[in-house]
Amino acid sequence: MILAIFCEAFKTKVSRNANMAKLQAGYLFPEIARRRATHLLKYPDAQVISLGIGDTTEPIPEVITSAMAKRSHALTTLEGYSGYGAEQGEKQLRAAIASTFYGDLGIEEGDIFVSDGAKCDISRLQVLFGSNVTMAVQDPSYPAYVDSSVIMGQTGLFQKDFEKYGNIEYMRCTPENGFFPDLSSVSRTDVIFFCSPNNPTGIAATREQLTRLVKFAKDNGSIIVYDSAYAMYMSDDSPRSIFEIPGAKEVAIETSSFSKYAGFTGVRLGWTVVPKELLFSDGFSVAKDFNRIVCTCFNGASNIAQAGGLACLSPEGLKGMRDVIGFYKENTEIIMDTFNSLGFNVYGGKNAPYVWVHFPGRSSWDVFAEILEKTHVVTTPGSGFGPGGEGFIRVSAFGHRGNVLEASKRIKQLYK
Incomplete structure (x- = not known):
């Protein structure tokens, strides 16, 4: 007979900050990264394109x-x-x-x-x-x-x-x-x-x-x-x-x-x-x-x-920044045109590198999962930004041009 001996982990006498326990799940963007990693384990050969977290991709001038x-x-x-x-x-x-x-x-x-x-x-x-x-x-x-x-x-x-x-x-x-x-x-x-x-x-x-x-x-x-x-x-x-x-x-x-x-x-x-x-x-x-x-x-x-x-x-630095911003704004137009052509109600884009797409009556995490599963494209579920974001996804325009074009192509195939 094998005896299993379980040792209880040592605990300090310091109580946890009760406010930390109020926080819901993980912070939004690490949670998206976790789901992306899980998706890659399931589809190791997938070419995943990230239009989720608002992280820049183009070189600094x-x-x-x-x-x-x-x-x-x-x-x-x-x-x-x-x-x-x-x-x-x-x-x-x-x-x-x-x-x-x-x-x-x-x-x-x-x-x-x-x-x-x-x-x-x-x-x-x-x-x-x-x-x-x-x-x-x-x-x-x-x-x-x-x-x-x-x-x-x-x-x-x-x-x-x-x-x-x-x-x-x-x-x-x-x-x-x-x-x-x-x-x-x-x-x-x-x-x-x-x-x-x-x-x-x-x-x-x-x-x-x-x-x-x-x-x-x-x-x-x-x-x-x-x-x-x-x-x-x-x-x-x-x-x-x-x-x-x-x-x-x-x-x-x-x-x-x-x-x-x-x-x-x-x-x-x-x-x-x-x-x-x-x-x-x-x-x-x-x-x-x-x-x-x-x-x-x-x-x-x-x-x-x-x-x-x-x-x-x-002066040269300001021009360099405006050029990079202009590049991202062109990406934004591509994404806006993609969802508009599919008949979605689309907001934002004009004054920011984010496109806010409405999926009425649907859970934003479900839409996130659907797009990731069927197109290998990462977006951001709107409910991660508060209850007013339910039914929306945020699509980031930060990305290499080829990736933005490919993501748009895959999304058009999914929702055509």
């Missing part, structure tokens, strides 16, 4: 990489070596961001905090706000806003029947309301996360809509966290920055990134604007507290990445 290479090589010399830099970012880069993106909007170098990306800054902002604030998000929206809120303890439990967390105000954005929430039915919250052009819908808010949003925030004494990570993709005259709206500096923070402009998804470089005019209820400067957070939690962006950021904002 040479003017930018050469500046990073030069800075990197300089670190081998006594004259060129540098260690820790300013946590807020290098002065020259902060000034270039202010002048390039905020020109005559009254945003100064000192209002800019350079970082390792907008996603990281979203979490730092949540640390700044703490656990006692209430928050609102567009529905659907980028999942990092909600998940970071859950981790911080700002929310209640996940309500399975509604696919929502308690204590979060979900601002529904649908084709019927032009993907801009009906603010008259939105409850007051301390913080409002707002992304324009929106990820995942690809829709940019108009000047009139953002004027209403700023007034709503002022009337309620709220702070807007405005994510403008796709602003350079705009093709119309919608505002590129929340600070184009009068009064926004008193109620808004803006975060942005070089990730989708210059292919810096792996290089990691972004920034957040916290205007000096923005004050807490006790009159204390929000920027001063954010500066303390940055100095405590962060040692500054890579000096090599910052050299690349400065090159991005040179």
